[in-house]
Amino acid sequence: xxxxxxxxxxxxxxxxxxxxxxxxxxxxxxxxxxxxxxxxxxxxxxxxxxxxxxxxxxxxxxxxxxxxxxxxxxxxxxxxxxxxxxxxxxxxxxxxxxxxxxxxxxxxxxxxxxxxxxxxxxxxxxxxxxxxxxxxxxxxxxxxxxxxxxxxxxxxxxxxxxxxxxxxxxxxxxxxxxxxxxxxxxxxxxxxxxxxxxxxxxxxxxxxxxxxxxxxxxxxxxxxxxxxxxxxxxxxxxxxxxxxxxxxxxxxxxxxxxxxxxxxxxxxxxxxxxxxxxxxxxxxxxxxxxxxxxxxxxxxxxxxxxxxxxxxxxxxxxxxxxxxxxxxxxxxxxxxxxxxxxxxxxxxxxxxxxxxxxxxxxxxxxxxxxxxxxxxxxxxxxxxxxxxxxxxxxxxxxxxxxxxxxxxxxxxxxxxxxxxxxxxxxxxxxxxxxxxxxxxxxxxxxxxxxxxxxxxxxxxxxxxxxxxxxxxxxxxxxxxxxxxxxxxxxxxxxxxxxxxxxxxxxxxxxxxxxxxxxxxxxxxxxxxxxxxxxxxxxxxxxxxxxxxxxxxxxxxxxxxxxxxxxxxxxxxxxxxxxxxxxxxxxxxxxxxxxxxxxxxxxxxxxxxxxxxxxxxxxxxxxxxxxxxxxxx
Numbered sequence: 047x048x049x050x051x052x053x054x055x056x057x058x059x060x061x062x063x064x065x066x067x068x069x070x071x072x073x074x075x076x077x078x079x080x081x082x083x084x085x086x087x088x089x090x091x092x093x094x095x096x097x098x099x100x101x102x103x104x105x106x107x108x109x110x111x112x113x114x115x116x117x118x119x120x121x122x123x124x125x126x127x128x129x130x131x132x133x134x135x136x137x138x139x140x141x142x143x144x145x146x147x148x149x150x151x152x153x154x155x156x157x158x159x160x161x162x163x164x165x166x167x168x169x170x171x172x173x174x175x176x177x178x179x180x181x182x183x184x185x186x187x188x189x190x191x192x193x194x195x196x197x198x199x200x201x202x203x204x205x206x207x208x209x210x211x212x213x214x215x216x217x218x219x220x221x222x223x224x225x226x227x228x229x230x231x232x233x234x235x236x237x238x239x240x241x242x243x244x245x246x247x248x249x250x251x252x253x254x255x256x257x258x259x260x261x262x263x264x265x266x267x268x269x270x271x272x273x274x275x276x277x278x279x280x281x282x283x284x285x286x287x288x289x290x291x292x293x294x295x296x297x298x299x300x301x302x303x304x305x306x307x308x309x310x311x312x313x314x315x316x317x318x319x320x321x322x323x324x325x326x327x328x329x330x331x332x333x334x335x336x337x338x339x340x341x342x343x344x345x346x347x348x349x350x351x352x353x354x355x356x357x358x359x360x361x362x363x364x365x366x367x368x369x370x371x372x373x374x375x376x377x378x379x380x381x382x383x384x385x386x387x388x389x390x391x392x393x394x395x396x397x398x399x400x401x402x403x404x405x406x407x408x409x410x411x412x413x414x415x416x417x418x419x420x421x422x423x424x425x426x427x428x429x430x431x432x433x434x435x436x437x438x439x440x441x442x443x444x445x446x447x448x449x450x451x452x453x454x455x456x457x458x459x460x461x462x463x464x465x466x467x468x469x470x471x472x473x474x475x476x477x478x479x480x481x482x483x484x485x486x487x488x489x490x491x492x493x494x495x496x497x498x499x500x501x502x503x504x505x506x507x508x509x510x511x512x513x514x515x516x517x518x519x520x521x522x523x524x525x526x527x528x529x530x531x532x533x534x535x536x537x538x539x540x541x542x543x544x545x546x547x548x549x550x551x552x553x554x555x556x557x558x559x560x561x562x563x564x565x566x567x568x569x570x571x572x573x574x575x576x577x578x579x580x581x582x583x584x585x586x587x588x589x590x591x592x593x594x595x596x597x598x599x600x601x602x603x604x605x606x607x608x609x610x611x612x613x614x615x616x617x618x619x620x621x622x623x624x625x626x627x628x629x630x631x632x633x634x635x636x637x638x639x640x641x642x643x644x645x646x647x648x649x650x651x652x653x654x655x656x657x658x659x660x661x662x663x664x665x666x667x668x669x670x671x672x673x674x675x676x677x678x
Contacts (some may be wrong), residue, residue: 048192050391051344051355058187059222060338061197064187065204066219073182074209077104078551080130081382084110084158088119089134092195095256095336096202097135102252103210103309103329115424116146117154120375125397126153127390133160136191136198138167138183145372151176151653152467155385158653161205176653179268192258193488194353196340204250204334211329219330224338229345232320237349239318241268241292243284245277247305249332250297253339257295260343267346274305285317296341298323299331385411391639391648410643415678421632424607427594428660429615429624430472431577433636434464436657443475448657451664457486458603458669463598465491465591465615465627467544467575467582469507476501481623489601494575494623495593496541496570502653511540514585516569523563540590546580557581559677575623582623591627609672614663616656618646634678636660649678 077085085104087097097113104111118124131150134454135143138160147169150158156431158179160169163186175178188197221586242261246254250274258269272281286290291311294313297304297323310319322338324331349353390396399407428434432454434444444452452462466472469492476488480501488501499506520543520612521536533556537544545552545560545667560581564574573586628635628646636659640646650659667674 048194048356051192051194051196051340051347054188054192054196054355055195055340057197057342058340061186061188061200062204062219062222062337064186065201066208067163068184068205068208070209070267073159073161075551076180077130077132077159077210078107080157081107081109081130081552083130085112085130085132086124086126087111087113087134088116088143088146088150089113090116092191092199092256092259093134093136093143093202095195095252095259096199097132098132098255099252099332100132100206100210101204102249102332103206107210107212107331116142119146119150122153122373123447126150126155127396128154128394129546130157130464131155132157133158133169134202135160135167135169136163136186137160137204137212138164138169139368139492141368144168144172147172147373151178152387154390154652161202162271165202177655177658178653182608193357193359194343194354195256195265196355198489199256200333200337203336207329207333207362213366219326219334221425222334222337223502224341226341226345227372229320229341232318233342233345233349234444236293236318237346238322239267239290239291239293241270241284242269242295243272243277243281243292243293243304244297245272245273246297246307247302249299249301249327249329250335253297253332253335256336256340257343259345260339260354263500264352264357265342265345266350266352266354272301274309277309282313285313288509289314289317294324296320296321297335297339300325301336307358328463353504357580359456369419384651387652388647388649391641392641395596396523399456407643409424410605411647414644414647418632418674418676418678420675421610422608422670423460423604423610423612423632424673425434425463425598426455426612426614427463427465427598427616427627429627430464432616432656433614433624434657435475444559445657446477446479447661449479451661453480453484454666455674456480456487457662458674459487459672460613460674461487461489461598461605461607462600463489463611465495465594465624467494467542467577467580467623468495469509469539473499473501473504473506487601487605489594489597491591491594493539493542494582494589495591496539496584496589497595498593507539509539513538514541514588516572516585517541517543517583519569520564520567520572520583524560525565525568530556533561541585542585544580545583574621575625576621577617579622592626592630606672612676614660618648634663636663638675 069472077645087100089097094243098253101111101113137460160173162169162183165183165185170181173181186201191198243258244254245610261269296306341353357556434448485502492507497507533548535546571586573584575582602609613627613630613633615628617624617636618628618635622638633645635646635648636656639648650662654662666677
């Protein structure tokens, strides 16, 4: 079973070079665009080492990140509602990663990223079932690992380092070097000892985790882990009682070199030790240190006559690996209920609610659903970006699937409203996809409802009018901000400014500067709204997505339809640009919700968001001759 470990070692340098040549721009952008949420990185066995490294990288970048195993997902011990999840698996097919992914989707995470080194894996197929799923696959040239994770681990380390380490984007690592002779000499003298104490610090922590994994999985010896200073808090006592059968492995980067040397100098000289060190203080050094540690594992294995690549697995080992344990783990079944999911989207701290408060929310949810089921509607008002058009298709327009769903409503005679921050591009997108015979049934509110017209009216919106004086004053102030120069682009319309950021990863930073400008300027009748890709500054008395409602109602009356309309959008939480639209009684969110108990609920299925959630809602509509309702 497996490959000889020595054979695996011969490929690790070429594997690192291959990994550094992979395109990680999309992965990097996706992770950093969601950095306002905590990250949990999930993996088993050798992959858990890479999860630890990814957590270190994200923490260094200033984000909350924690490596966890799949069991933590099953037992609901980690609150993942609204969090970002990164699943790492070389093959993407083991029971743990697949079942934990499915379980996680029931708990309303914000984003699910999966990464494999195999094309068309089972994990990829599973991720495609959920709109929040984003799969990244790489075709590892060295193929499947032996018993222990080796080339796959080097590949994931190097790929994720390239994607997440902000300090080394343009720097290529030095050629890999390892003092094999020193490692052989150490192994020959000390491999028969039973306990190996690994001391680490900073960027070497994930390498320590991996050493524990490899020594345990290949049965090479006991590993005890400690950072350099925690070792000083009692763990040193191990050598006073067990020193004759123990050795120390020191993992060293320049950041802890002096501390490591001082630590070892204080200990008795009779305690054997080996230093694995690199000259790189950044995360580049972690990858090289990992590769060095493989040689130590190999040499210890040679002395003990155990090939770490194929140590031999007992029959019960395979049974344990493939154990389908989901039904054996006690968890909180309420987490997977649709009611709990809906309320958790409303109340982020749902676990802090009293039983009475939870009962009130549950009653509100039931009343909301009953209201939808009992109301006859004449049409729907949609937000555009993030609701009908995904961010990936922003410049392509609505998909065929969305166009078909809307056309079905139009064919039955119902009215469609579109409330968007866009201008004529929204009209052009719809005219490409919707049959011309239905254009008179579609009302579009451009520039956040400051210009209203039917899809058939090509003269709307009129952008020739002079911009509102308040907007002019704000633009002048924004141009004075040195920190915003070359960072933003401004598009001015009569009653709206649209501001886009050159680097979306820095949006939270620039948002603060822009907000402060508005606060200091204190211009009356001005409001800042946020969308999925930009922010709009509007004249409140002129621009409101609710402006679309009245002409839609008038049009419905002309067609002898009910005057009630469903409102669907993605940014229902203030300052989201759908907050006002989704404050209406018959309102559904496909992403963010407000705290109002009788409006703006997100009742889409687990793992669904944005356009997929919109389609999910539309699939639940029930038609009659002159109206329709929803069974949510």
